[in-house]
Amino acid sequence: MKPHVVVLGGNFAGLGSAQKIRETCGDSVRITVIDSKNYLLFIPNISAEVFENRDPSKTLKMDIASALDEDGVEFLQAEIKAIDPDKKQVDFIPNERPGSAPDTITYDYLVVAVGNRLAYDKIEGFAEHGHTGSDFYYGNKLRHFLANDYKGGPIAVGSARFHQGDGTKDIKLYGGHAFPTAEAACEGPPVEVMLSMASWLGRHGKGGPNKITVFTPANLIAEDAGEEVVGKLLGIAGSMGFNYVNNGKDITRLTKDGVELANGKKIEAELKIVFPDWVPHDFMKGLPISDNEGFVVTDVTMRNTKYPNVFAAGDAAAITVPKLGGIGHAQCEIVAKQIAKDMGKMAADEADKPLEPVVYCIGDMGNNMAFYIRSNSWFGGPDQILTMGHIPFLLKMQYKNLFFKNKGKMPEWGLNASILLAEKLLAA
Numbered sequence: 001m002k003p004h005v006v007v008l009g010g011n012f013a014g015l016g017s018a019q020k021i022r023e024t025c026g027d028s029v030r031i032t033v034i035d036s037k038n039y040l041l042f043i044p045n046i047s048a049e050v051f052e053n054r055d056p057s058k059t060l061k062m063d064i065a066s067a068l069d070e071d072g073v074e075f076l077q078a079e080i081k082a083i084d085p086d087k088k089q090v091d092f093i094p095n096e097r098p099g100s101a102p103d104t105i106t107y108d109y110l111v112v113a114v115g116n117r118l119a120y121d122k123i124e125g126f127a128e129h130g131h132t133g134s135d136f137y138y139g140n141k142l143r144h145f146l147a148n149d150y151k152g153g154p155i156a157v158g159s160a161r162f163h164q165g166d167g168t169k170d171i172k173l174y175g176g177h178a179f180p181t182a183e184a185a186c187e188g189p190p191v192e193v194m195l196s197m198a199s200w201l202g203r204h205g206k207g208g209p210n211k212i213t214v215f216t217p218a219n220l221i222a223e224d225a226g227e228e229v230v231g232k233l234l235g236i237a238g239s240m241g242f243n244y245v246n247n248g249k250d251i252t253r254l255t256k257d258g259v260e261l262a263n264g265k266k267i268e269a270e271l272k273i274v275f276p277d278w279v280p281h282d283f284m285k286g287l288p289i290s291d292n293e294g295f296v297v298t299d300v301t302m303r304n305t306k307y308p309n310v311f312a313a314g315d316a317a318a319i320t321v322p323k324l325g326g327i328g329h330a331q332c333e334i335v336a337k338q339i340a341k342d343m344g345k346m347a348a349d350e351a352d353k354p355l356e357p358v359v360y361c362i363g364d365m366g367n368n369m370a371f372y373i374r375s376n377s378w379f380g381g382p383d384q385i386l387t388m389g390h391i392p393f394l395l396k397m398q399y400k401n402l403f404f405k406n407k408g409k410m411p412e413w414g415l416n417a418s419i420l421l422a423e424k425l426l427a428a
């Protein structure tokens with residue numbers, strides 16, 4: 001009997017973990033992936049499609065089952081209901097058709113990669129007055145609004161408050177740096193949307209950056225990118241005419257007329273594009289593997305501190321702050337190496353290299369331009385790089401093309417080539 005690895009979630013971190021585990025462990029393990037949908041949602045490029053008036057569901061969807069099948073990984077389409085780490089079992093309901101009976105699956109190793117709930121339902125007035133770009137439904141809703149209903153009024157773009165949880169309190173990074181606390185889950189998207197929205201306004205003869213106010217719950221927007229990088233970004237944005245509101249604390253409600261913030265400020269806006277709190281799924285709360293919010297507690301090798309056969313990767317992990325696919329990508333490799341070590345397929349010194357998170361973000365700016373950030377200073381690392389131009393835009397599009405072509409398997413040289421192109425050539 002081969003050890004059974006069950007991976008919960010099949011988007012970036014789930015698919016990536018399954019593929020990396022197969023690569024490092026060979027056929028020494030049996031692998032099953034469970035997800036409630038049978039396709040990968042390529043989230044980071046949704047807004048780029050929307051601002052070009054293209055339906056993102058036509059270009060940013062990839063079949064998970066066939067990608068996994070290439071690696072001999074079984075796929076179950078089902079709604080995960082509960083995890084019991086003591087019994088080593090997961091309860092689920094197959095959801096291909098309504099009416100399926102609840103079932104269970106047992107595991108030797110569990111990888112929790114279920115992401116989070118993007119809690120728009122916690123923002124009062126969002127359904128009536130809000131827009132966003134984190135899935136195909138909302139992307140298309142925004143696309144139709146821009147094409148048919150937008151009258152040229154002011155625009156607000158920003159985030160709700162994030163609740164980090166206590167799962168990071170004992171983690172030290174980059175040789176001893178205390179784990180920082182974030183007030184927003186992921187502020188690359190609002191920065192990207194504000195810049196590409198301004199390009200859209202220009203292209204459609206509806207104005208420019210001075211119509212847009214970007215707001216953050218924190219003292220500094222996208223603070224995890226490093227103060228130097230954000231300082232440069234804010235300098236550029238300010239000189240272009242964008243309005244900036246910091247220390248908003250949270251979104252209290254959206255109304256027809258704008259956004260009301262928890263610090264008492266009101267931002268007038270016809271169009272409100274917001275990003276919510278990233279909240280763990282209900283079935284993750286109160287588990288012995290979870291922190292006080294429901295994020296999975298791990299050490300820097302992505303192993304749960306109480307249950308050594310349980311791992312987490314991607315947004316579901318407490319250590320993934322900010323909630324960035326790039327950080328999840330590095331975690332998939334670490335999870336795979338840890339399981340390979342247990343299988344006797346990898347030496348401890350190679351497998352035990354700790355996670356060193358990097359904020360690696362390429363954001364669309366419209367007009368075939370993008371910004372590129374590679375920074376680890378917030379975590380205690382030495383780097384803070386920001387570049388802008390056409391090359392980062394090409395890299396963003398190339399990354400997506402390569403991802404689809406290779407069914408999620410990104411070659412190592414992909415990242416190195418990006419660094420070379422965006423940092424060295426652009427700087428030259």
Ligand SMILES: Cc1cc2nc3c(=O)[nH]c(=O)nc-3n(C[C@H](O)[C@H](O)[C@H](O)COP(=O)(O)OP(=O)(O)OC[C@H]3O[C@@H](n4cnc5c(N)ncnc54)[C@H](O)[C@@H]3O)c2cc1C
Nearest residue numbers: 009011012013035036044080114115134314315324325326
């Ligand atoms: C607008 C936006 C833009 C972004 N841009 C970038 C970017 O440029 N670069 C970057 O690095 N990151 C970016 N991110 C962050 C990135 O999208 C996430 O970090 C990444 O998607 C996390 O991957 P994941 O696999 O952990 O979680 P997810 O992508 O959320 O996947 C979780 C999976 O689990 C499944 N699942 C959840 N609950 C259940 C259940 N009960 N039963 C069965 N299946 C379940 C879901 O169906 C889903 O497939 C962006 C995020 C947003 C919202």
